[in-house]
Amino acid sequence: MKKFFGLTSVLILSGLLLGACGSNKKDKTEDTGAADGKQVVKVAALESAYGADMWNKMKDAYEKQNPDVEIELTLDKKIEDVISPNMKAGNFPDVILLATGREAGLTETFIKDKNLEDLTDVISMTVPGEDNKVSDKLIPGFTETLATNPYNDGKTYLMPMFYSPTGLFYNAALLEEKGWEVPETWDEMWELGEKAKKENIALFTYPVAGYMDSFFFSLLSATGGPELFNSTMNYEKGSWDSDKATKAFEIVGKLAEYTAETTVANANQQDFTKNQQLILDNKAIFMPNGTWVPEEMKDAPRADGFKWGMTSLPAENADGDRYSYTFFEQIWMPSGAENKADGKDFIAFMYSDIAADIFKEASAIQPIQGMSDKLDGDNKLFYSIYDDGAKAVMGGFSSAETVEGVNMHDALYGTINSVVSGDKSVDEWQKTVVETAEKLREAAE
Amino acid sequence: MNRRKQKNIFITLCLLPAILLVSIFIFYPTLTVFFMSLFKWGGYSPEKEFVGLDNFKILIKDMMFMRSFQNTILLIVLVTIITLALALIFASILTREKFKGVNFFRVIFYIPNILSIVVIAAIFSAIYDPTSGLLNNLLGMLKLDGLQRMWLGDQKIVIYSIAFALIWQAIGYYMVMYMASMASIPESLYEASSLEGAGAVRQFFDITLPLTWNTIRTTLTFFVISTINLSFLLVKAMTGGGPDGSTEVFLSYMYKQAYTNSSFGYGMAIGVIVFTFSFILSAILNKITEREVYEF
Numbered sequence: 001m002k003k004f005f006g007l008t009s010v011l012i013l014s015g016l017l018l019g020a021c022g023s024n025k026k027d028k029t030e031d032t033g034a035a036d037g038k039q040v041v042k043v044a045a046l047e048s049a050y051g052a053d054m055w056n057k058m059k060d061a062y063e064k065q066n067p068d069v070e071i072e073l074t075l076d077k078k079i080e081d082v083i084s085p086n087m088k089a090g091n092f093p094d095v096i097l098l099a100t101g102r103e104a105g106l107t108e109t110f111i112k113d114k115n116l117e118d119l120t121d122v123i124s125m126t127v128p129g130e131d132n133k134v135s136d137k138l139i140p141g142f143t144e145t146l147a148t149n150p151y152n153d154g155k156t157y158l159m160p161m162f163y164s165p166t167g168l169f170y171n172a173a174l175l176e177e178k179g180w181e182v183p184e185t186w187d188e189m190w191e192l193g194e195k196a197k198k199e200n201i202a203l204f205t206y207p208v209a210g211y212m213d214s215f216f217f218s219l220l221s222a223t224g225g226p227e228l229f230n231s232t233m234n235y236e237k238g239s240w241d242s243d244k245a246t247k248a249f250e251i252v253g254k255l256a257e258y259t260a261e262t263t264v265a266n267a268n269q270q271d272f273t274k275n276q277q278l279i280l281d282n283k284a285i286f287m288p289n290g291t292w293v294p295e296e297m298k299d300a301p302r303a304d305g306f307k308w309g310m311t312s313l314p315a316e317n318a319d320g321d322r323y324s325y326t327f328f329e330q331i332w333m334p335s336g337a338e339n340k341a342d343g344k345d346f347i348a349f350m351y352s353d354i355a356a357d358i359f360k361e362a363s364a365i366q367p368i369q370g371m372s373d374k375l376d377g378d379n380k381l382f383y384s385i386y387d388d389g390a391k392a393v394m395g396g397f398s399s400a401e402t403v404e405g406v407n408m409h410d411a412l413y414g415t416i417n418s419v420v421s422g423d424k425s426v427d428e429w430q431k432t433v434v435e436t437a438e439k440l441r442e443a444a445e
Numbered sequence: 446m447n448r449r450k451q452k453n454i455f456i457t458l459c460l461l462p463a464i465l466l467v468s469i470f471i472f473y474p475t476l477t478v479f480f481m482s483l484f485k486w487g488g489y490s491p492e493k494e495f496v497g498l499d500n501f502k503i504l505i506k507d508m509m510f511m512r513s514f515q516n517t518i519l520l521i522v523l524v525t526i527i528t529l530a531l532a533l534i535f536a537s538i539l540t541r542e543k544f545k546g547v548n549f550f551r552v553i554f555y556i557p558n559i560l561s562i563v564v565i566a567a568i569f570s571a572i573y574d575p576t577s578g579l580l581n582n583l584l585g586m587l588k589l590d591g592l593q594r595m596w597l598g599d600q601k602i603v604i605y606s607i608a609f610a611l612i613w614q615a616i617g618y619y620m621v622m623y624m625a626s627m628a629s630i631p632e633s634l635y636e637a638s639s640l641e642g643a644g645a646v647r648q649f650f651d652i653t654l655p656l657t658w659n660t661i662r663t664t665l666t667f668f669v670i671s672t673i674n675l676s677f678l679l680v681k682a683m684t685g686g687g688p689d690g691s692t693e694v695f696l697s698y699m700y701k702q703a704y705t706n707s708s709f710g711y712g713m714a715i716g717v718i719v720f721t722f723s724f725i726l727s728a729i730l731n732k733i734t735e736r737e738v739y740e741f
Contacts, residue, residue, distance in 0.1 A: 087489055106489075109707040113490035209687070262575040265598025268685045270570050336491075402487060404500060404711035405507040405702065410690065417688035423600050424689075 037068060041342045044074040044083050045097035046329070049292045050162070054362040061354050062346060065129050069342055080104040092336035094343035097161060099329035100147060100396060101213065107158075108399045110334060111150045116157040117333035117340060123156060125348045137351045139367045145395030146233055147330060152398065159347055162364040163328035165310075165385045165392075166214035168286040169293055171279060172309030184322070186251055186314050193258040196285055202260035205284040207272040209413045213396075214325040215288035216248070216412065218313040221323040221393045223247040234398050235441040240434045247316070249433075253426035256419045260284045264421045273297070280306060290327055291382045295363075310382055312390035324390045328367060401443040411436040478720070481713040488709035500714035509690055510715065513698040516604055520676050520694065521726075523608045525668040528615045529661070535616065536623035537653050541635075541645065551624075555617040562614070562675060566682035569610045573597050597684060600691040607683070607692055611675060619664055626660035627653055631741055655739050662734045666727045673723055695719045 045055050052075045059071040076082045079098060084106070086092075100107045110116055123135045123143060135143075142148065142160040149156050175182060178199070183189040193203035206212055221229045224244030231239035239245060260283065266274040276293065278284035280302035294308050312324035331350060333343050349355055356366045363379060365371055372383045386392055397408055411432050418424035482500055486493040504510055535554060539547055557565065572579045573596035581593045596606045634652050643651065654661075677696035680686055686693040686701065693701075699719065703712020 084489075090491075103705060105705045105707060109487045109489055112707045113487040113492075115487075115490045208685075209689075262595065262598070264688050265573075265575045265595040268597070268683065268687055270566060270683060271574075271597075274574070334489075402485075402707045404485075404503045404706075404708045405509060407701075407706050410509075414687065414689050418600065421595075421598060421600060421688065 038070045039068060039339060039342050040070050040072055041095065041339050041346050042072045042074070042093040042337075043095045043097075043346065044079055044093040046079045046099070046102075047075045047077050048329075049295055050359075050362040050364040054358050054364060057358045058355060061358060062349055065349070065354075066345075069346075071346070078104075080106045087334070087336075090336065092334040092338070094337040094339045095331060095333055095346055097329060097331045099161075099327075100158075100399070101327075107330065107332070110332070111157070111399045112402045114151075115335050116150075117335050117337060118155050118157060119159055119333065119344065119347065120154075120156045122159060122344050122347050125344065127352045128345055128349045129354070130352055134348050134351050137368050139369055141392070141394065142328070142367045146398050147328065147395045150399060152234070158330035158332040159350070160367050161329040161331050161350065162359065163326050163367045164291045164365070165324050165326050165382055166288065166290045167218075167310045167312050167324045167385060167390075168215075169279060169289045170286050170309045170311070171282060171303065172307040173305040174282050174285070174303070175309070177305075182309070182311050183314050185317055185320070187317075189314050190254065190258075192285070197258070201282065202278070202284040203258035203286065204255050205260040205263045205275050205278045205287050206267065206416075207275050207287065207289065208267045208269070209416045210409065211288050212252075212413045212416050213409075214290070214327060215313065216252070217325040217393050217396070218323040219248045219251060220245065221325075221391070222313055222320060223251070223316055225321070226393070229393060229395075232437075233395060235437040235444070237441065240437045241430070246430065249426050249430045252416065253419060253429075256416070259420045264417050267417055273300070276300075291379065294378050308378055308381075310385060312385055312388075322390045323393050324385050325393045328394070398444075401440065403439050403443045406436055406439045408433075408436050408440060475720070478713050478716050481710055482717045484710040485708070486710045487707040488703070493710070496710070500711045501718075503711065504714055504718065509693065510698060512690060513693040513695055516691075516693060517673060517676065517695045519604060520608055520611065521669055521672045523605075524611045524615060524672045525665065527608075528612050528619055528668070529664070531612070532616050532619035533623055533654075533657075533661075536620045536627055537649055539620070540624050540627045541648075541653075551621070554620055557614040557616075558618045560614070562678040563682045565610060565614050566679055569606070569613075570597070570683060573606055598688060600688055603684065603688065603692050607676065607679060610679060610683075611672065614675070615668075615671070619667075622660060622664060623657060626657040630656050634741065655736075656741060658734075658736055659738060662731065665730045665734060669723055669727050669730065673719065695722075 043055075043059075047055075055073055055075055059073055062071055063069060074082060074093065079096075080102070081104075083093060083096070096107075098107050100111070123138075124133055126133055127137065138160070142163070143156050146152065148158050148160055150158070170182075174180075178195075180192055180195065181188070183192050189203070196203050206215075217229065220232055224242070224247075228239065228242065228244050232245060260275070260278055262278075263275055266272060273296075275284075276287065276289070276297055277300060279287055280297060280300055282303045291310075312322045315322045331347055333340065333347070337343055351366065351368060356368050356371060359366055360371070360374065365375070365379070365383060372380075372387075375383055415424060415429045415432055419426060419429050483495060483497060484493040485496045485499070535550075539551060560568075575581060575595050575598065578596070580596060584590065584592050594602060597603055630653065634656075635648055638648055638652060673695055676694045677700070680692050680694055680697045681700070684692045686697050695715070696719065699712050699715040702715060703709045
């Protein structure tokens with residue numbers, strides 16, 4: 001009760017305070033606007049593992065090119081908490097860099113509320129300071145996913161930013177030392193699992209169940225091709241209970257038997273690095289993860305000669321396709337933005353060579369053609385995953401409607417913890433997912 | 446005249462700031478919560494759709510909510526009973542018995558209360574760690590390997606792991622409260638009773654307990670409120686409601702719905718239920734523990 005009072009009063013209080021700050025700020029910027037005629041673009045960006053520095057450099061680069069525009073940056077590791085109170089009071093940043101799939105789900109909320117500015121025209125804009133259009137520079141496919149066109153209506157509401165292939169991460173040195181091959185099909189995977197079991201090494205672990213998202217997206221594509229991926233993401237009738245989807249559930253069910261014993265106990269926000277540590281200690285072979293993990297674990301102790309390796313998911317059979325899900329962050333504009341024209345220009349500038357180089361220095365890679373050739377080190381290995389024959393999967397669940405108390409993320413990934421610990425069977429798990437998809441589909445119709 | 450009138454004006458003026466603050470920061474937000482629970486709203490868009498009591502209708506059928514309800518009630522019952530019993534026993538030992546280090550134990554017992562709940566979460570995650578944790582290693586040392594568990598991974602016991610941490614941090618606080626109340630009981634009562642041949646246990650039940658009853662009653666309400674609050678903080682920091690929702694409690698579920706499932710209105714409906722529940726539970730506890738107050 002006290003908490004509840006506290007929470008609401010804090011909300012109101014911060015609303016009032018920030019509302020006051022907000023209006024002050026507005027007055028101030030109007031003042032400066034009048035004084036030197038500068039347009040202000042308010043940019044809010046998530047300070048992720050790439051660091052805050054690159055955004056400050058971006059601000060300088062853009063202001064240098066556009067002397068009459070001032071970029072007002074807000075950067076934070078929990079940017080949702082910083083900008084939300086102001087937005088609840090109706091004060092929106094002009095440009096927001098924040099991906100879907102974050103715990104707070106702020107971007108999803110904007111999508112569901114249809115509260116986004118249409119950015120389709122940005123794609124055909126000329127990149128500021130260059131002759132090319134944005135569409136000429138983007139890698140094809142990136143603006144044709146549910147992550148950029150959430151309503152499936154051919155209009156782009158979120159522009160793709162830093163991308164990162166995901167896959168199974170492992171210790172390449174361990175496999176070399178034992179003379180084991182990286183499995184290319186699931187049958188080879190199970191064989192490796194048996195061999196590893198004899199040496200007391202688990203085949204698989206995952207940091208938290210949420211990390212199974214990229215894994216499952218790739219897996220669905222592997223068992224049923226892009227058709228299955230698209231139909232399941234749109235919650236189409238009969239998609240989640242189709243034979244090909246069932247196959248994917250069964251594979252995870254079998255993988256659960258090979259999962260390191262302590263995985264579930266540590267699969268929470270506080271202890272997930274202990275699961276990642278299993279890979280460094282040679283106690284587990286594979287984990288689903290993203291390219292940020294070497295940086296995240298850089299100070300952790302590790303087995304002698306440890307070398308990061310990354311592979312796409314095994315194919316269903318010898319002539320099946322292999323897939324790797326590409327995660328990318330999005331940049332977007334709330335409908336409530338004030339300075340839309342300059343904001344869009346700033347977004348177009350994101351795809352300039354100047355911007356791409358600034359981002360690349362911080363290891364943040366833009367989906368711009370020819371970027372992967374410029375990389376070196378671990379990044380070269382990670383981003384070349386598609387050169388080795390793996391196909392890319394992009395996008396994610398359609399997030400068009402809210403259904404109270406129904407959450408696909410929990411049903412599909414959260415339940416994996418129960419499957420691994422043996423509290424639920426694969427059948428029960430699939431049933432939960434099918435029911436959840438049904439509810440979401442009904443709401444959308 | 447006007448003494449009376451002046452007095453009234455003075456009283457009104459003195460009360461005004463407090464009334465204003467309470468209305469702005471307590472009454473208004475509470476009413477807003479009740480009001481917001483009638484809408485379907487994501488939290489940011491300008492449009493709010495009025496849905497009447499729909500949110501509550503969904504809530505009744507929401508199995509995840511029922512699970513968080515069960516978990517919360519289990520925690521309230523366990524934490525209240527065990528903490529109450531232990532805190533009373535420790536308090537009476539520390540006030541009644543004379544032995545070396547009374548003050549030292551007083552401080553030791555109170556320390557968990559000074560710690561932030563996030564620190565407590567970190568401590569217990571180290572205790573419960575399946576491979577390097579204190580608990581499993583202790584059991585291994587005592588040759589009780591069969592009792593080793595995944596304390597945070599096994600869905601059947603993880604809620605008890607949370608309860609244990611809550612009890613650990615609460616004992617000191619309530620113990621100090623009971624000690625304060627016990628210290629005011631006149632020594633003569635104990636002397637008289639011991640002349641009559643009463644032992645320590647008899648004294649506890651016939652003198653200490655009846656004379657601290659009022660304090661105990663007050664703390665029962667505290668137990669309800671603080672367990673609802675602290676279980677949220679601990680769960681958020683330690684398990685995130687997992688594995689697979691097995692440690693989800695009232696407020697963590699409310700938070701999840703309001704802030705991560707884009708259903709702010711629904712979250713507020715949960716808030717209304719939590720508010721009503723804790724209110725009613727405290728009232729019931731207050732009523733059934735009513736006793737004649739003994740004077741000394």
